[in-house]
Amino acid sequence: MNRIDNRQNDELRNVKITRNYLMHPDGSVLIEVGNTKVICTAMVEERVPPFLKGTGKGWVSAEYSMLPGSTITRKSRDINKLKIDGRSQEIQRLIGRSLRSVVDLGVIGERTIWIDCDVIQADGGTRTASITGAFVAMADAFKGLIDKKMIEKMPIKAFVSAVSVGLSGGEKILDLCYEEDSAADVDMNIVMTNKGEFVEVQGSGEEATFSQGEFMDLVSLATSGCQKLYNIQREALGEEISGEIGK
Numbered sequence: 001m002n003r004i005d006n007r008q009n010d011e012l013r014n015v016k017i018t019r020n021y022l023m024h025p026d027g028s029v030l031i032e033v034g035n036t037k038v039i040c041t042a043m044v045e046e047r048v049p050p051f052l053k054g055t056g057k058g059w060v061s062a063e064y065s066m067l068p069g070s071t072i073t074r075k076s077r078d079i080n081k082l083k084i085d086g087r088s089q090e091i092q093r094l095i096g097r098s099l100r101s102v103v104d105l106g107v108i109g110e111r112t113i114w115i116d117c118d119v120i121q122a123d124g125g126t127r128t129a130s131i132t133g134a135f136v137a138m139a140d141a142f143k144g145l146i147d148k149k150m151i152e153k154m155p156i157k158a159f160v161s162a163v164s165v166g167l168s169g170g171e172k173i174l175d176l177c178y179e180e181d182s183a184a185d186v187d188m189n190i191v192m193t194n195k196g197e198f199v200e201v202q203g204s205g206e207e208a209t210f211s212q213g214e215f216m217d218l219v220s221l222a223t224s225g226c227q228k229l230y231n232i233q234r235e236a237l238g239e240e241i242s243g244e245i246g247k
Helices: 087-101 126-147 178-183 212-242
Strands: 014-019 027-033 036-045 058-066 112-121 160-168 171-174 186-193 198-205
Touching: 014 126, 014 198, 027 058, 027 112, 036 126, 058 087, 058 186, 087 112, 087 126, 087 160, 087 186, 087 198, 087 212, 126 160, 126 186, 126 212, 160 178, 160 212, 171 212, 198 212
Parallel strands: 058 112
Antiparallel strands: 014 027, 027 036, 036 112, 160 171, 160 186, 186 198
């Protein structure tokens, strides 16, 4: 199979993570996955949702949006519709769940870490790129809390990243760009930790079905892709921060 960008079936797009991309947030990155670009920020708020008040536990919450110029045709802002787009709501809940799964909420105290993921250019895989990039921004925010002696240790228990896989023309492919995703018979988004644990598996057939064997092969392909992403995250953070994760 000849892929659009001449990648091998098990090859990620080029991934670049730029830390400290913005001046004001406690953590910020620009993540580029092929032509997909997402700005991910993490900001600390000294309060928690009402259901956590008095528990001593914190929270991680996420918001996601696509800028009007991120797609070929202009995407209207949610504010113009007076409600959040259903797709955006689904994705931001996924991002929040994914990041909370690797955080010891008791360590951060009664604080909320707000994650904002803004897609500035979309070419497939925006939700997976958001999770992978937001993890790095969140780690930087926690490092800031440690440096200020507001928390005692890194609360992150494991790395988490996400990648897409799919079936196209009978072949299994990793990290689909938009054109591949829109034409795939089956597509999945898989979120995993570096311990080999699954956070979420989203998969569906588009006028097609898939067998148990194909499912397992796609999971294996995603696992190898996530392992490569952990290494990229680790390199971006450097040993000072990455060495504290999971201790």
